[in-house]
Amino acid sequence: MTELTLVIIDCQRGGPSTGLPTKTEQSDLLQAVFGGHGEAPRVVMAPSNVKDCFYGIIKAFNIAEKYQIPVIMLSDQSLSQRTQTFTKPKLNTIEVWNRLSVNGNRKDLSSGDYLRYVFTENGVSPVAVPGESPSTYVATGLEHNEHGDPNYSPANHFRMTEKRYRKLDFIAKEKGFTRRFGDEQAKVGILSWGSTEGPIEGAIREANQLGYEVAALQVKMLNPLPDEEIRNFLGSVQHVIVPELNYTGQFSQIIRAKYMIPTIR
Secondary structure (H helix, E strand, O other): OOOOOEEEEEEEEEOOOOOEEEEEOOOOHHHHHHOOOOOOOOEEEOOOOHHHHHHHHHHHHHHHHHHOOEEEEEEEHHHHOOOOOOOOOOHHHOOOOOOOEOOOOOOOOOOOOOOOOOOOOOOOOOEOOOOOOOOOOOOOOOOEOOOOOEOOOHHHHHHHHHHHHHHHHHHOOOOOOEEEEEOOOOOEEEEEOHHHHHHHHHHHHHHHHOOOOEEEEEEOEEEOOOHHHHHHHHHHOOEEEOOOOOOOOHHHHHHHHHHOOOOEO
């Protein structure tokens, strides 16, 4: 409701309850994507290896900063306790995105006041940072108008809900959240997320040696989905396998619901 930058890390292990404290699982996906009090848009991302944990968390903060939205990083317990080396990052080449800040001179022409929640094309409004900007606003958990003042009218709630969800349409178009590997002409496609990437790469190599043509698309943003990349992948294969470390086929459910295709889970 307050449209603030927030990153939450969930290193999933087996549940329910205390469950399997030291064993990995991928069973928090539906909770991360759909759980909440009311309709609360959020981004859900998932690293696939240790290197991805480093670069992925930077992307998570970039998305959270640029779009002023909560980002849940769904890591796996196996990644959180793994020791692995990768090439030392060149920190000066890493892109860092900043939030849309308000200029102290920015005024709403009609009222002369700073509108924290002003309607914009992509749903992102300039935010005044305390101590850095002379502009101030009220940040409240109540539904509000563009000023931040409480407003419970149906029309206002509809407009503000649409504003908050509009961000997801633009986030879905951001690039760099998928990785395709395997045979270019494959008839069998694997949709994967999280730490299953490594075993899938090994399985594809073995399948190739046996003469099977298989390709995989590793999805690193699970909400909103990178729609263009996924549609292109689904259109290039005849069979879609969705392997994941949970009983209910949670990612498979999401893919089936959105794209209405028969997945093999």
